Amino acid sequence: MNQKHQEDLAHIRSMMERSSRFISLSGLSGVFAGLSALIGGIYVYQLVQASGTDYVNDDYRSYSADLVSELFWIGIVILVCAFAFGTFFTVRKSRKYNLPIWTSATKKMLFNLAVPLAAGGIFCLALIYHGYFGLVAPATLIFYGLAVINAEKYTFSDIKYLGFSELILGCISLFYIGYGLLFWILGFGILHIAYGLVMFKKYK
Template sequence: MNQKHQEDLAHIRSMMERSSRFISLSGLSGVFAGLSALIGGLYVYQLFKINGIEYFTDEHILLTGNLVSELFWIGVLILAFAFAFGIFFTIRKSRKYNLPIWTSATKKMLFNLAVPLAAGGIFCLALMYHGSYGFVAPSTLIFYGLALINAEKYTFSDVKYLGFCELLLGCISLFYIGYGLIFWILGFGILHILYGLVMFKKYK
């Protein structure tokens, strides 16, 4: 009898979680988003070399207008790939486990994620407009970390740990202006891959 009650409680708890949290998020989304950022970061490093910039030896890196524009579109492309992978693996997981995707929890999570990201995007555009390129990478990490922490209450609670790591990394990188690419690769590449693997193993 007690076992049946426990099973009923577990079932009720599962239903409540499904209705209040977005749980279709797949760890593989993080892995492939991280791989996209890693490949993009390495491509940017090669792009610097092609433009005569030795990233680890040049004390003052001067970015031309064309190079800044190219870096911007590379960032947009990486974001598009990460977003596409997120949609693909989310749909795949939801179909596999018969989970609803577009729920009230999904809408709340996306809203809480989008507000800090939108504010961060505008802030980074303003930095670029004023020529403060060195603060762009730290700012993306900081606002992304804040967005994850803000959205955590509507998805897996583990997301907040990634958020705090991104936030901490962004704050540290503020004191190492000129090494933003390294911190960017660590935050959006390596951390995402590690987080995705842990999530995939834990929630597969």
Template sequence: MNQKHQEDLAHIRSMMERSSRFISLSGLSGVFAGLSALIGGLYVYQLFKANGLEYFDGEHKLYSANLVSHLFITAVIVLICAFTFGLLFTIRKSKKYDLPIWTSATKKMLFNLAVPLLAGGIFCLALLYHEIYGLVAPATLIFYGLALINAEKYTFSDIKYLGFCELVLGFISLFYIGYGLVFWIIGFGILHILYGLIMFKKYK
């Protein structure tokens, strides 16, 4: 009888977990988001070389308006690719485990994720407007880390560790202005891939 009660309690806890948290995120989403960032970062590096800029020479660089626009478009494309992969793998996992996607927990998670991201996006646009390009990469990492930490309570708690790593990496990059691309590749590329692989192994 005690075993049956324990099974019932475990089932109730599982139902409560499903109703209060968005648990359809797939580890593969992180992997492919990271791969998208890596490809985007390598493309930007080649773009610098094509414009006669040696990224690692340690000298202050002047970016033309055309190059800045090209970099912005590249960032948007990477973001769209990462979002698309995340959506596809999330839908795939939801169907596999018969989990609903659009729930009250989903709405709360997206809201908590969106507020820091929106604030960070506006802040980065202001940096671009004032041509303070060196702080854009640190700012994206910092606000993204805050967004993940803020959304943690409505999804896998593991996501907060990724958030703290992004936050710390963003703080470090503030003291190495001019190497933002390197930190951006580490944060959005390598960390995402590592996190995605860990999550895939843990929750597959």
């Protein structure tokens, strides 16, 4: 009888977690989002080098308006690819384990994620508009970290470690202006891949 009660309690806890948390998030989403950022970051690095600027060794880096515009659109492409991969693997996991996708927990998670991201996006556009290009990479890391931490309560709690890592990395990069691309590749590329692999292994 006692064993049956324990099984019932476990079932109830499972149902409560399914209703209160978005658990369809796939670790592969993080892996492929990281790969997209890594490939995009390497491409940007080569683009900067080809423009005549030695990214690593030059103390003073200047970028033309055309290059800045191109970098902006590359960032948009990376964002779209990461979102597409995230959607694909989330839907695939949901169908595989018969999990609901569009629930109240999903809506709350997306809202808590979107508010800091939207504020960060506007802030970064203002930085670009005023020519403070060196602060864009740190700002994206910081606001993304805050967004992930803010959304953690509606999905896997492990995701907060990614959020704090991005936030700390962004704060450190504020003191190394000019090397933002390297921090950006580390944060959005390497950290995402590492996090995704850990999550995939833990929750596959």
